[in-house]
Amino acid sequence: MEKINIMIVDDHPMVLEGMTSLLSKITYLHIAGIATNAFEAIDVIKNRAVEVAIVDINLPDINGIELTKKIKTEYPAIKVLAMSTFKERSYISQMIQNGASGYLVKSASKEEIEEAILSAYEGKLYLSMDINTVDVNTQLNTQLPAISTREKEVLGLIADGLTNQQIAAQLFISSHTVESHRKNLLIKFEANNTATLIKMAVKYNIV
């Protein structure tokens, strides 16, 4: 049996250590490489035959979501397993949307990790037990308002401190349009101004 080539991306040495230690016990796996940030991860992919990437959502530079997007865009054959602690469930749908093959909580057992890797390798979608019983699409969108992708995009740029005109320039749209999005964001978040909007967005982990 061919060994499955795994890459682990996490900025916590402990998690890296634990993962490699756990995975090295599984005979049919091969640790192709480890990375502590997105840059290193891309480097590993370029130089080794990575088949499954286990990516932590919290990375220092680019976050796991962006990295996943990048991997799936440039190397669609690589299966990505999102990994995070329990609290960051709000990111799951984003990861899945960006092409992740599964989601692992860091408290997952060896068996769960194994199952997740195998599922991913076979092209299936795997979700950790905790959230398996829950509908991914509905669950997350109940608390936070239903904002469109474009609105989320604008929201992110607002949080980055850009003005409407700068946002408009960046997205190649009219500043009037940005104002409209902004208006709708304020309504949807029931915020009266930018301050409240951003506070809520940060707390909802959107920005």
Added chain:
Amino acid sequence: MEKINIMIVDDHPMVLEGMTSLLSKITYLHIAGIATNAFEAIDVIKNRAVEVAIVDINLPDINGIELTKKIKTEYPAIKVLAMSTFKERSYISQMIQNGASGYLVKSASKEEIEEAILSAYEGKLYLSMDINTVDVNTQLNTQLPAISTREKEVLGLIADGLTNQQIAAQLFISSHTVESHRKNLLIKFEANNTATLIKMAVKYNIV
């Protein structure tokens, strides 16, 4: 040289695995036991000669802070090292107050972990590099700018969505004064507008 008896308490198998793997490489350490929750931890303490306990702040049943308190009350000789991810810095002072001998971020290197254990064992207080330079009592102000209490007050009200005039009315000061505070906040946070200011404030746990 006598070996130092270590116990690790964490509900993440990966972290446990990583920790044991890392620590087993250090000759003068002995893993006396591991636990995935507070109950198991107490059990280990009762049956083994634990000298240093590394306790994750996030535990499923009782949290790490309570466990620390319990350990230090019933077994004051045991040194407790608090462990958490970067984000939960707000708990540090609570842990220290409950008798923890130090604080470890999970992204700590092998050397840092080693240093923390040795410091704890010797009865010293160890804090991870990130917060080392800071006075524990004045709380967690490392990277974040030195803002005055009044500024913090104003910042909180800005985050609550109040306008300068509303803030002025609430604090019984002129709106000009509020504008000044606001101006200074923007300078101190190196933010160009409210959006950036609030984003940073939330991330720094000020609001």
Added chain:
DNA sequence: ACTACAATCCTATAAAAAGGGGAAAAACCA
């Protein structure tokens, strides 16, 4: 085909915040 929604663009007024100055009490620390 109809509906709903997303995304786009527009006008226009009013309000608020940003950016640039400066300055004087009050409180704090050495």
Added chain:
DNA sequence: TGGTTTTTCCCCTTTTTATAGGATTGTAGT
């Protein structure tokens, strides 16, 4: 006491947001 920081107050101009309307295109779902 002297020096420093904090808190307070004021001027002015420009930029940015908020608010309140409306309208059009395209797309996705029923």
